[in-house]
Amino acid sequence: MIIKIRLFGSLCDLTSGKYLFEFDPGINQTIKDCIERLGVPHTEVFFITMNGNFVDFSKIVCDGDFYCVYPECDLPVEDRYILTPKYLGEPKFVADIHLGKLVKYLRMLGISTVYGIIDDKLIISKALETNSIILTRDRNMLKENVVKYGYVLRSDVPKIQLKEIIFRYDLIKYIKPFTRCMECNGKLVPVLKAEIVNEVPERVLNTFNEFAKCSNCGKIYWGGSHYQNMSNFIRQFLNSL
Ligand SMILES: [Zn+2]
Structure with a gap:
């Protein structure tokens, strides 16, 4: 059994620029599993088409299927086909423990960022409870089905990571320097x-x-x-x- 998956736009950053994949997924596999096996967490996927029709993450892949996988974009897609909705309102973040420097930058700019939780499961529950976006370089954390919003930092350089976040979540209009505590994120x-x-x-x-x-x-x-x-x-x- 062979399927093809074509990644678009920023999703290719997660696969070192490779965008076309052809492989044997094994039997009874969902498209979610297949995409995540390529290194793309479901939180980065806006919608998927299979041979031109919209499908969701639970689709069991079959021989000869050709999937196109899109990141968040401005294509006019009906809500019912959107798999990870756009984040609405002023973005809030929960950062994993390896992102200390990025957290300082975000807080300095007044962007709400919870930090200091070590356990992945607790990071996930904090993000769900506060409707926040998880920031991490650990793709496995974002593969958990319950995770709603999450972003994999492409760079390991904090200043570049900051730029990534600002562009990805359109944060310019929310920047309010020196309005947040560098230690605890309080106002x-x-x-x-x-x-x-x-x-x-x-x-x-x-x-x-x-x-x-x-x-x-x-x-x-x-x-x-x-x-x-x-x-x-x-x-x-x-x-x-
Ligand atoms: Zn404080």
Whole structure:
């Protein structure tokens, strides 16, 4: 038994640019299993056609089938044929434990990113519970049937990963630098100097006038040298887009 699978667009990033596959899948295999065997998690698949007709992930493949597999795109496809719907609203993320640097960048830009969960199953349940998108380089995690939204980072370079996410989820309009806690993802709220006199060193009080506090963990932020470095990074990064 031989089937053919043709991948389109960004799905080929996951197969080192290869887009046409012809192989014997074995008996009783679903198209979902066949696609994931190529290294493409179902969360990256927008819709599938088989010999020109729409099919879903549960289709059992048969000899001679030719499948076309598409990533999210603007083709006019009826909702009932869409397998992974577009994410609606302001995207929120749960990142796997290997993505610490990317998480810092996302939080710096004000993009909500939960981080620090080690167990894959707990990452998945957190994402489902909060309607968030899983970010990972581990494709196996995204193959779990229950995972709804997930993205495989193509690069292992944090700055390039950040660009990938910004383009993939159209995040430019959601960027609000310095509005989120770098430590815990909580929202920052402005506080008056008088409210935090006992919480920061005196030299800081004497040098700065504007402060913000994390509404979750209470960490206090001010415009120190770290802030300047981050501002420079953000300016350069946004200019490079
Ligand atoms: Zn915090």
